[in-house]
Amino acid sequence: MRRWRWKKEKKMCGGENAAGDNLRITMTGGRTAAAISGGTGIPPAHIVLAKNAPMLYNPREVLTVNENIAILRKWIEESDNIVFFGGAGVSTESGIPDFRSVDGLYSQKYKYPPETIISHSFFEAQPEEFYRFYRDKMLYPDAEPNAAHRKLAEWEKAGKLSAVITQNIDGLHQKAGSRNVLELHGSVLRNYCRRCRRFYGIEAILESEGVPRCDCGGVLKPDVVLYEEGLDQNVLQSAVWHLQHADMLIIGGTSLAVYPAAGLVHYFSGRHLVVINKNAAGSDLGADLLLTDPIGEVFSALQ
Numbered sequence: 001m002r003r004w005r006w007k008k009e010k011k012m013c014g015g016e017n018a019a020g021d022n023l024r025i026t027m028t029g030g031r032t033a034a035a036i037s038g039g040t041g042i043p044p045a046h047i048v049l050a051k052n053a054p055m056l057y058n059p060r061e062v063l064t065v066n067e068n069i070a071i072l073r074k075w076i077e078e079s080d081n082i083v084f085f086g087g088a089g090v091s092t093e094s095g096i097p098d099f100r101s102v103d104g105l106y107s108q109k110y111k112y113p114p115e116t117i118i119s120h121s122f123f124e125a126q127p128e129e130f131y132r133f134y135r136d137k138m139l140y141p142d143a144e145p146n147a148a149h150r151k152l153a154e155w156e157k158a159g160k161l162s163a164v165i166t167q168n169i170d171g172l173h174q175k176a177g178s179r180n181v182l183e184l185h186g187s188v189l190r191n192y193c194r195r196c197r198r199f200y201g202i203e204a205i206l207e208s209e210g211v212p213r214c215d216c217g218g219v220l221k222p223d224v225v226l227y228e229e230g231l232d233q234n235v236l237q238s239a240v241w242h243l244q245h246a247d248m249l250i251i252g253g254t255s256l257a258v259y260p261a262a263g264l265v266h267y268f269s270g271r272h273l274v275v276i277n278k279n280a281a282g283s284d285l286g287a288d289l290l291l292t293d294p295i296g297e298v299f300s301a302l303q
Contacts, residue, residue: 068291069301075248075272075289076302082161083246084152085265089253089278091170093146093296097137098253119227127211127219134205134222138169139188141202145176148252151299153177163242167254167261169224182239184231184261190223199223231260243267251285252276252295 076082088098110133116122117133145153153176155161164173165182171189173181191200195218204220205212212220225231243249249268254277256262265285275287276295291298 065291065293068289069298071289072274072291072298073302075274076155076160079248079272080160081246081270082155082248082250083163083165083242083268084161085165085243085249085251085254086148087167087252087254087256087258090148090166090295091143091146091168091172092253093148093294094140094143094170094172096140096143096170096172115227120229123221123226131205131211139202139206140170141206143170143172145172147296147300148298149173149176149178151302156180162246163239165239165242165264167258182235182242184225184235184239184264186222186224186232188222188224191220192223193218194221195219236260236264239264240267244269246270248272248274250274250276251287252298255279256285 088096092098110117112122112129114133114137117130118138123130149172152161152164152173156164156178163180163182164178165184166173167184169183169185169188171187188205189202191202191204191212192198193200193214193216196214196216198214198216200212200214200220205222214220243264244267246268247270249265249270249272251265251274254262256265272289273285273287274289274291275285276291276293276298278292278294
């Protein structure tokens with residue numbers, strides 16, 4: 001499928017060039033779209049030209065937040081096979097910090113970097129230190145689903161959404177009522193004994209101290225994908241299938257920085273690609289619609 005992306009090309013037209021910025025279309029890996037701010041003073045989040053936008057930029061055609069929501073609502077109404085691809089930003093409004101934001105785990109100080117602690121080799125070498133960090137920073141048993149989780153579950157129940165593909169490990173999509181949730185990185189709600197393979201719930205970790213062990217004496221390991229570990233191939237294949245058959249893909253709350261998970265979105269070739277990210281991450285995908293408002297606010301506005 002041939003994909004296009006708009007690029008802004010400045011063209012001075014005597015004095016301030018707010019209305020003199022031109023757009024030039026180039027072939028890239030993105031889709032037909034534009035997210036620009038050519039001298040209008042409006043934040044990029046609120047400047048989105050939908051598919052088939054005119055070649056020449058006209059500030060009067062800039063879409064407002066309400067117009068963006070109206071377009072998104074219309075596309076959702078027209079779709080019957082939506083796939084949602086989400087990351088940590090989906091759960092931050094439920095009180096679970098993400099990794100890469102200014103206040104995220106990667107910005108906090110520990111004896112070891114978080115990406116080192118939650119790696120396979122560190123778990124093997126220092127399981128007690130791993131679990132000290134894991135209990136302190138990775139488990140949020142009291143977190144509740146927010147508007148985004150609830151709306152996605154509602155769409156699935158209505159037959160409009162076929163799958164949620166998530167990089168999160170908190171289980172909030174299921175708690176909200178979603179059933180077909182593809183957990184790329186596993187779940188903190190599941191833990192298993194490395195010796196006898198018996199499964200335990202999150203309580204086995206919360207109610208233990210040091211390194212949790214099975215009744216058989218084996219060490220328990222969270223059923224999450226640590227750094228240096230591979231993703232479940234069955235989950236990957238299912239995610240690819242749903243993306244290939246979707247007529248609409250909504251990407252939300254993810255920096256798209258973790259591979260191979262982030263590379264999955266390129267399997268989508270349906271009608272509408274929507275990106276909802278506070279920092280405009282993923283804008284280089286050439287989304288048909290880009291919103292940088294908090295994802296919970298966007299989904300709340302779709303009521």
